Amino acid sequence: MEKLKVNINKIMNLSKDLYNKEKLEQKPTRDGYGYGLVELGKKNENIVVLGADLTGSTRCDWFKKEFPDRFIQVGIAEQNMICVAVGLALSGKVPFASTYSVFCPGRNWDQIRISVAYNKVNVKFTGAHAGVSVGADGATHQGLEDIAITRCLPNITVLAPCDMIETQKATIAAGEMQGPVYLRFAREATPVFTTNKTPFEIGKAKVFREGKDASIIACGPTVHEALLAANELEKEGISVEVVNNHTIKPIDEKTIIETAKKTGAVVTAEDHQIMGGMGSAVAEVLGKNQPTPIEMIGVQDRFGESGETDELMKEFGLIAVNIKEAVKKVIKRK
Amino acid sequence: MNIKELEKKANEIRKDVVKMLLEAKSGHSAGSLGMADVFTALYFGDIMKYDSKKLDWEERDRVVLSNAHICPVWYATMAHAGYFSIKELKTLRKLGSNLQGHPDRFKLPGIETSGGSLGQGLSIACGMAYSFNKLDKKDNWVWALTSDGEHDEGQMWEAAMFAGKNKLFNITQIMDRNNIQIDGYTEDVMPLEPLREKYEAFNWHVLDVDGHNIEEIIDACNKSKAIFEKPTLIIAHTIPGKGVDFIEWEYSWHGKAPCAEEAEKALDCLRTLDGKIKSEHK
Numbered sequence: 378m379e380k381l382k383v384n385i386n387k388i389m390n391l392s393k394d395l396y397n398k399e400k401l402e403q404k405p406t407r408d409g410y411g412y413g414l415v416e417l418g419k420k421n422e423n424i425v426v427l428g429a430d431l432t433g434s435t436r437c438d439w440f441k442k443e444f445p446d447r448f449i450q451v452g453i454a455e456q457n458m459i460c461v462a463v464g465l466a467l468s469g470k471v472p473f474a475s476t477y478s479v480f481c482p483g484r485n486w487d488q489i490r491i492s493v494a495y496n497k498v499n500v501k502f503t504g505a506h507a508g509v510s511v512g513a514d515g516a517t518h519q520g521l522e523d524i525a526i527t528r529c530l531p532n533i534t535v536l537a538p539c540d541m542i543e544t545q546k547a548t549i550a551a552g553e554m555q556g557p558v559y560l561r562f563a564r565e566a567t568p569v570f571t572t573n574k575t576p577f578e579i580g581k582a583k584v585f586r587e588g589k590d591a592s593i594i595a596c597g598p599t600v601h602e603a604l605l606a607a608n609e610l611e612k613e614g615i616s617v618e619v620v621n622n623h624t625i626k627p628i629d630e631k632t633i634i635e636t637a638k639k640t641g642a643v644v645t646a647e648d649h650q651i652m653g654g655m656g657s658a659v660a661e662v663l664g665k666n667q668p669t670p671i672e673m674i675g676v677q678d679r680f681g682e683s684g685e686t687d688e689l690m691k692e693f694g695l696i697a698v699n700i701k702e703a704v705k706k707v708i709k710r711k
Numbered sequence: 712m713n714i715k716e717l718e719k720k721a722n723e724i725r726k727d728v729v730k731m732l733l734e735a736k737s738g739h740s741a742g743s744l745g746m747a748d749v750f751t752a753l754y755f756g757d758i759m760k761y762d763s764k765k766l767d768w769e770e771r772d773r774v775v776l777s778n779a780h781i782c783p784v785w786y787a788t789m790a791h792a793g794y795f796s797i798k799e800l801k802t803l804r805k806l807g808s809n810l811q812g813h814p815d816r817f818k819l820p821g822i823e824t825s826g827g828s829l830g831q832g833l834s835i836a837c838g839m840a841y842s843f844n845k846l847d848k849k850d851n852w853v854w855a856l857t858s859d860g861e862h863d864e865g866q867m868w869e870a871a872m873f874a875g876k877n878k879l880f881n882i883t884q885i886m887d888r889n890n891i892q893i894d895g896y897t898e899d900v901m902p903l904e905p906l907r908e909k910y911e912a913f914n915w916h917v918l919d920v921d922g923h924n925i926e927e928i929i930d931a932c933n934k935s936k937a938i939f940e941k942p943t944l945i946i947a948h949t950i951p952g953k954g955v956d957f958i959e960w961e962y963s964w965h966g967k968a969p970c971a972e973e974a975e976k977a978l979d980c981l982r983t984l985d986g987k988i989k990s991e992h993k
Contacts, residue, residue, distance in 0.1 A: 425846070449841065457834045457869035464838020467773075467824055470846065472838075488866075491828040492835060496816065498824075 385587045390574035396608045398601075402569045404541040406562035406598065407505050411436025412541075413548025414473060418444045424552060425465055427451055429458050429476040434564070435505045437475050455485045459493060459502060466498040471552055478504025478520030478561060482527050493557045494530040501551050503560040507537075508597065508648030509681040509689045511564045519681035520561075525653025527559040528626045534579060535626040537561040537647070537655065539600035540569045543623065546577040554579060563648070565686045567598035582629040584636065588618035591704045592636040595646040596622045596655045599674070599695060603646050606700035617704055625655045630662050637669040642707040646674035646700050648690075670710035672703040712755050717925045720791065721751040722981055725954045727787040727800055729977045732968035735804040738812070741951035741964040742781035742858065745889045745922070749947050750788040752928040753854065753885075760852070763793035766820050772851055773823050773839050777832020778858035778887065779813040780966070786810050786819075794821040830864025833857055833884060837870050840879040840942075852936065855884040860892030863901045868913070874942040875914030882942040883935040884915075887922070889951040891962035910944045922947030955980045 386395070394400040417424045418440055426440045427449045441448035451458040455476055462472035474481060481502050482489050493500050507520040528535045534556060538547040544562050551558040576583065585600065586607050593603040600621045607617035618636050622629065637643050643663065645656030656673040663669045676693055690696050712720065725747045732738045753759050753774070760772045776785055783803060790797045795809070802808035809818045813827030824835050836855035843851045861867060874882055886906075894900050907917045916938045920927045928947065935943035951965070952958030955977040958969075969977055 447846070451873060452869075454866075454869040454873070456830075456866040457837075457873055460831045460834030460866070460870070461838040461841065461873065463824065464775075464835040464840070465842050465846075466838075467835070468839050468842035468847070470842055487828050488831055488834075491826065492824070492831050496825045 385584060389576065389583060389585055390572050391585060392570045392572055395570050395604060398568055398605065403566035404569050405564060405566045406538060406541055406544040407436050407564065409538065409541040409544025410503060410505070410548050410560065410562055411439040413545040414440040415443050416545070417549055417552040418447065421471065421552065423469060423471050425449065425470045425472045427458050427462055427472055427474045429453055429455050429480065431476050431505070435475040435503065455480045456488050459485045459488045459500070462500045462502070463492045463496060463498050466500045472500055473552070474500065474502040476505065477518060478507040478523040479518055482523055482559065483520060486526055489527070490530055494532045497532045498557060499555055501558045501560065503562065505562055506564045507561045508563050509676060509693050509695070510598065510648055510686050511681070512686040512689060513683050515683035516680040521650045521676050521681060522653070523559070523561055524625055524647070524649050524655055528658060529653070532557055533626060534558045534624070536579065536624055537596040538623050539597060539621050540567060540571055542569055542571045542573060543575070543577055547623065550577065550579050561597065563598055568601045570601050570604070580624050580627050580629060582620050582622040582624065582632040584618060584632070585621050586617070586619040588616040589640055590616045591642040591644060591708050592618040592620060592640045593644045593646055593700060593704065594620045594622050594633060594636070594659050596625060597648055599646045599648055602695070602697045603700055605697040606704065609697065609701055610704055615704065615708070622655060622659070625658055628658050628662060630666065633659055633662050634667045637663050637667045641669060641711050643669050643671045644674060644700060644703045644707055645671060646695070648695055649675055651675035651677055670707050672707040674700055674703055714926050717751055717755055720755055721747045721925065722954070722984060724751060724784065724787045724791060726978060726981050727790070727797065728783045729955070729969060729974050729981065731783050731787065731800045731803045733971065733974040734801045736968055737804060738783055738968045739780045739966050740958055740968060741891065741961065742778065742887060742889065743784040744955060744958060745949040745951045745953045746781055746784050746887050747953070748923045748925050749885055749887070749928055749949070750784050752925045752932065754788050754792045756925065756929040756932070758929060758932045759854065763789070763821065770851065773836070773853045774856070775824055775832045775836045775839070775853065776814065776826065776856045778829060778856065778861055779826040779832070781887070782814050785814070789821060829861035830866040833867055833870035834873070836882055836884070837873050837879060840874070840882045841877060844879060844881045845877065851881070853882045855882055856887070857884055858887045859889065859897050859903055862903050871910065871913040871915065878940040879942045880938055880940055883932060883945060884942065885945045885947055887949055888946045889949045891951050891965055893962070893965050895962055906946060914941060916941040916943045917946065918943065919946045919948065922949035923953055954984055
């Protein structure tokens with residue numbers, strides 16, 4: 378068992394301090410977006426970034442500083458922003474429209490449906506400050522529905538990377554692929570547990586830890602909570618597989634079916650409403666191909682509220698201890 | 712084409728619109744007939760740069776139809792301009808047709824952007840104009856066709872602000888000011904006036920034209936290309952259903968197609984109209 382774990386970590390090149398939260402560097406995923414944009418901007422002069430009066434908190438200001446001529450300030454006007462991006466894309470640019478997830482895709486969903494998705498244009502749009510982990514700003518600014526309302530649209534790729542480094546990779550991969558992409562990321566600093574050598578490919582979920590009794594399929598910073606839960610459970614004699622499902626659409630059916638077949642019990646975990654979220658996408662795959670008992674960790678049909686991030690994650694049941702309980706519960710249902 | 716020939720062309724396009732709508736059994740009659748003169752001027756009045764046989768020509772102007780429900784008149788004009796056969800017009804709104812109820816750029820090459828939800832086209836035109844003018848320093852012109860009614864949408868004004876801020880002089884917006892929308896007259900549903908002053912306050916140059924006077928439309932379009940550092944709005948005052956007496960000014964015809972008998976009457980009107988539209992309106 379120990380040998381198996383070491384092997385997978387070698388392939389995935391995760392941080393050596395993976396299970397030592399204290400030792401891991403803490404960085405917000407949005408930083409990865411900022412770094413990714415600058416890197417893309419250097420490689421491709423067609424990269425253009427649009428901001429809607431949230432340039433600093435989405436980390437677009439880093440791109441703006443490097444490439445002032447390729448940064449477009451649209452003001453607090455998300456509907457216009459996304460359609461201006463469409464016009465830029467139709468003229469050969471690769472625009473990244475950047476703001477909070479509650480505004481994009483929240484406020485401008487019809488524009489995304491028609492002008493981006495139906496029109497199948499090469500527009501990338503990002504939802505920063507997703508999840509209750511946003512903290513003190515409260516319910517209005519905690520995007521909990523964005524995965525649900527983007528993954529139901531044809532032609533769109535939906536990404537929710539797990540840490541700062543993976544967000545940088547996802548940003549670059551989004552900029553290098555053709556077609557509309559939604560990128561979700563969070564506000565708060567979370568453990569950086571992948572490394573530059575950790576493989577990342579859009580559409581390919583990655584097994585970050587192998588196990589045989591149950592599988593946790595997670596996305597976003599919740600992946601680290603899942604790993605912590607799995608590590609704790611091992612001490613209790615329960616062997617748990619952890620899958621980083623960063624691409625919610627197109628979903629990696631193969632990896633999901635394989636892990637469910639192998640362990641026979643699945644827990645999904647995400648900082649998003651359970652209804653319509655990543656877990657729902659997993660349930661759709663398994664219900665059709667490999668019926669398996671599933672427990673879902675996520676926000677349970679309620680709005681967020683103000684508080685410290687740690688307090689909220691606990692209050693909403695999105696941390697390792699909740700995932701652990703869900704694993705035990707789902708194993709009983711086998 | 713001289714003005715007389717252009718007026719005849721507009722009349723042919725109107726007849727095709729009636730035939731298409733009859734065949735489709737649904738669609739938007741009033742706006743399509745009302746904009747026939749503007750579309751004719753754009754495509755046949757030596758205004759726009761396009762080549763219907765070379766769709767990816769880099770120097771082509773871009774057309775964005777924001778009030779996409781009047782696409783029957785666009786399709787008919789495009790067919791006359793050689794984008795596809797006039798015969799194909801009869802497939803409008805049928806299963807598998809290239810001529811969707813609202814334009815789809817993948818089904819109909821020559822369409823620059825798919826659309827249908829009101830209020831979005833002007834923003835898309837802004838993105839194109841920004842790309843040409845600010846980023847690539849190219850001369851391509853962007854023609855944004857909009858309706859008066861869709862100015863109820865807040866996004867129209869977001870786009871108007873954006874174009875004004877960035878001095879996107881390479882956009883000419885032509886607004887179909889026909890005073891009607893589905894529920895009634897625009898000024899009853901949600902008053903829009905004073906449109907000129909509103910746009911001027913947003914740093915646009917505004918021209919008013921008789922939307923059925925092809926000479927005036929061409930003149931305004933040419934003027935718009937000479938305006939320095941400001942986007943131009945041409946408010947085309949049109950009569951909904953223009954050319955067919957029983958459709959004119961009837962907002963109930965906004966989203967309706969003629970039945971066989973009505974179409975026969977409409978075609979009769981148009982046959983006797985030949986070239987009279989301008990003189991009648993003056």
